[in-house]
Amino acid sequence: MxxxxxxxxxxxxxxxxxxxxxxxxxxxxxxxxxxxxxxxxxxxxxxxxxxxxxxxxxxxxxxxLGRTPAGKAGTGDVDAIEEASSERWGSMILVAVEISAYGFLLQKLGFLIATPILILFVLVIHLRLRSWKTILGMTLGMTLGCWLFFEKLLGIYLANGSWFNIG
Amino acid sequence: MEIFLQALASAMTPMAIASIGLGALIGLIFGSIPGLTFTVALALALPITFSMDPVPAIGLLLGTYIGGMTGGSVSAILLGIPGTPSAAATVLDGHPMTKQGNASIALGTAVIVSVFGGVFSLIVMIVSVDLVSRVAISFGPAEIFALVLFGLSTICGLCGGSLIKGLISGALGLMIMTIGIDTIDGVQRMTFGSVNMMQGVNLLVAMIGLFAVPFIIEAFAVKTSMPEKSQRISRVKAELPSIGLLGRNLWLMIKCSVMGTGIGAIPGTGGAIASFLAYDHAKRFSKKPESFGKGNIEGVVAPETANNAVTGGTLIPLLSLGIPGDPATAIVLAGLMIHGITPGPALFMNHAGEVYGMYVAVVLAYLWVLGLQLMGIRLFVHVLKIPRELLAVAVLVLCAIGAFSIRNSVFDIYAMGAIGVAAYVLVSFRVPITPIILGMVLGPTLENEFRTAMMLSMGDPEIFYSSPTVLIFFSLALLVIGLQAVSEFKAKKQPKNEVKADA
Structure with missing residues (x-):
């Protein structure tokens, strides 16, 4: 275009x-x-x-008038997208689905179950990572790290599930 | 002098120094994580102070406030995601500096100028608390409306290539903030009967969506479509800014400190307005305005000095009149009152010792922030060693936590996603998204102050041209718009002249 x-x-x-x-x-x-x-x-x-x-x-x-404004997204914006490709739009849709699904799972399953599901999905399905060390490290590290730091240390409420509650 | 020495002694106890340091650390952590504001940190820190003596207690709260204001720049510079609305202007040049491998210089400069702005505003506060509070309190709804309108005129400088697209973006930001219950009449606007929509779009949720989600989408897209391009954000260097660099920007720092202190003293304004105005001022008077947005250090110096100068400014009406300028200072006010210190004209007579103790606590808080951040820079820049797509996964989880924790509402996660996807579409159509943030920050104040002014004048628009202050701000806004139009006209004329010369 x-x-x-x-x-x-x-x-x-x-x-x-x-x-x-x-x-x-x-x-x-x-x-x-x-x-x-x-x-x-x-x-x-x-x-x-x-x-x-x-x-x-x-x-x-x-x-x-056939005039096109200068082709720059503007000073300091998030990376101006050089070219729109089908991969970019695909990635956008997938991220939208991931965020929506995470919101839903957070409400139903709570932080401790929803977060590893999200991270696993993103790493294995979306990013097609195959290094099990990275996958396990990221999934467990992020979930437990965030839970300990935010919920236990800072006392910030992370969602409890309405179906399961292990937080 | 005796009272001051007593106050110094009470602020220099190990307990007081440690509590100020703890506050600064909590503030830095909360400020640097998008969605977790220092207002939340202050609310969490307030109960801790109940059993403490007044000076360490207020020191803890002030440390949290100052640490939070400074911490917003860390994620703004490293990831391009502002930790607080006050740091939104820092993204514009701070993040491009990171991409050039100068993250540590940007971070170091940000913290040093923050300390300069904060201490400068404290000195101004001590010297002129009486005068400034009298001037600031004379600002009525019409004056604040004119100031905010002047702030909005800076959209012209943030438009990038197209003024029309920048204005469209600003209008979208203003429109988003009208959603929810109208604060004056209590009427629902564009809520479609949804309980979640009644609370409107939270500014922080929108900010996370606008800055973080496009970063996540882009990082994932590059990894899946061009794995060879997927790499770390930049080279990692741990250099600090030179004294020469700071010396060259000293005049800019002084000007932005004055601007921040003045704006901070006006209740209902705040760091975001100050930082955008300072950024625009720096760009307009720079020798290299074309390099703004591409990693110009002045674009970090100006907003960071101004938003930290706001801290001293907000203390002026707080201490002399008992008026908190924003939610964060309202919590500091609560802390003062819990410890039997009632701000107001009699404060300096009844609690001179505690007030001097607070001044010392502010200086100590900035020293803590300086120490913690300068030590932390070597640690922070290692974030950039993480592959971009893995960093994006961590950002996704942290931003979802940040959005959720603002109101403990999953709706805010959905809102973050929707706004982020819309922002990505807008960026792909080359619409600048920074004016959206400016519109969202200034929109509610603009509308509320305009409507209040009209109510006060019984619908007579004379209120907007009878005050010299209002006329000054209107003239400044017109000047900014005029200058931008002239520079656009010149920029368009230049290529034509070049073509003629070539021919």
């Missing part, structure tokens, strides 16, 4: 988001009472309209 095509796709999707956002804000949030009460609706509504306006500006700039 070229930079121009990316910008068109970005502005159209954010334009749709701003339209839905503004509509939902108007539909669900009440206005103020007057006499200086700006009300809870004003800011989100104005922000939705501003976002829409900016997206239209980006669209005009890219699509009609």
């Amino acid at each position: 070229t930079n121009s095509a990316k910008d068109v796709a970005l502005s159209l999707s954010l334009l749709a988001l701003s339209a839905v956002w503004t509509w939902l804000v108007i539909d669900t949030i009440p206005t103020g009472w007057g006499h200086g009460d700006i009300g809870p609706r004003a800011f989100p509504m104005v922000l939705g309209i501003i976002l829409g306006g900016l997206c239209i500006l980006l669209l005009i700039r890219t699509y009609l």
